[in-house]
Amino acid sequence: METLLFANGSLVDGTGAPPVRGDVLARGDRIGQVGKIKADGDCRRIDCTGLVIAPGFIDIHSHSDLQALANRREKSNQGVTTEVVGNCGFSPYPSGADPKLLREYAQPILMGEGGWGWKSAEGYLEAAAGQSRLVNVLSLAGHGSLRVAVAGFRQDALSKAEMDLAEQMLDQCLSEGAAGFTTGLMYAPGSSAPAEEIVRLCKVVARRGKIYATHMRSYAWQLLEALDEQIRIARESGCRIQISHLQAVGQANWHKQEQALEKIENARRQGVDIGFDIYPYTAGSTMLTQFLPQSALAGGLDRMVALLKDPQKRKRIAAEVRQMTAQRWIDVLVTSVATEANRPIVGKNVGEIAEMRKQDPVETVLDLLIEEKDGIIIVSFNQSEDNLRKLLTHPLCSVGSDGFYVKGRPHPRLYGTFPALLGRVVREKRWMNLEQAVHKITGRPAERFGIKDRGRLAAGCAADITVFDANTVMGPGTYEKPEQAPAGIRMVFRNGRQVTPA
């Protein structure tokens, strides 16, 4: 492998320290030297005058478990060299006797081609090591996947034998190299797990010295109760905890965010090793099935359709949906559908679609679920700009994409999270300085996930390096036109090899 000299750039080293002018020498896959370097004969000199040299970015919250293996370029183009996958309970392993169940559960988020699914972490990690050429993959074992492997779509408490098996499978995944454990407690069937089940599994995580990341039971009406539950789980199990995509959803809940941050700070002061992350956008994205009480998904999608077609049961579900939903329907945008017939509603909000159908919006949602099952993905304008600022600038916050692939329009975060942070949040809005922002996408996530040799520009660390122009960097994608390449990301190296531009 060649020796690279990144010369005369502004070094933003990932620790949060202010930029200094200097050079970085990479020998093979490692950083050899950082500072003022006299070039020794045989090396490729990369002039970085006027540019920032930073550690490769770490996407702390990604759903590209399968696209990393397929070498999709969306993240690499943003300067990302490491992806932390397996989030929100969805990992492509472990599969039980019938891998079709795992695929039915996780396909709407993982969006893989063909017959994917691995028995345990080892198989997936081997595939990642062998196939992923653009990014390093850190994989977390998903609770939803684990539960489907053990008990299918059933939503009652696990039996003693099932619980033992779940512990054993998780322990195996962690021993094989999974970097931690995640829950998605708003997604069936993981949503039906009592706290005690999660405590037992988190004790396995604690024993293995790994981390637990959670998509909590609620980010809206029950945000504070959900957070209390997670902090209790961390306390009782003794595991380190990461609250995934923290936010207060719906205007009526915006005021709770301050209290949520106080709870996290208090827990931290009392010795809980807690952090959180968020993407730099006010809108989120998920499946339309999230608007249902998750009990409607017990038994799979065909049963869900049957429930929604039964007038009595539909009435009860509709009442629950009305009560649960914290967003306004005009703030919920359909961005992806499965059927050709519904293509015309892509890009319209649920309020507009209801008007077109001369229907109540909740009835529209239920009809769409009958027509599309789990095929609809939405973008939802959940939180306020002011709250987003408080989250992003908080010292315990890391920034990740939460990006996932769809058939249709993705959320712009899939294409632009990191350049949007550096361009819109840092340069335009001036919410924080460049070194703070870079720390939130390099050194901080590396520290949270125990990645010892990445996320910093330091001798001995892996030669993951992103060179960008701080004056032009931007994620230009919009909700209408999300699939736009970032601006200002000049070059990306992973383990000393150039990956971007290709």
Ligand SMILES: [Zn+2]
């Ligand atoms: Zn999530």
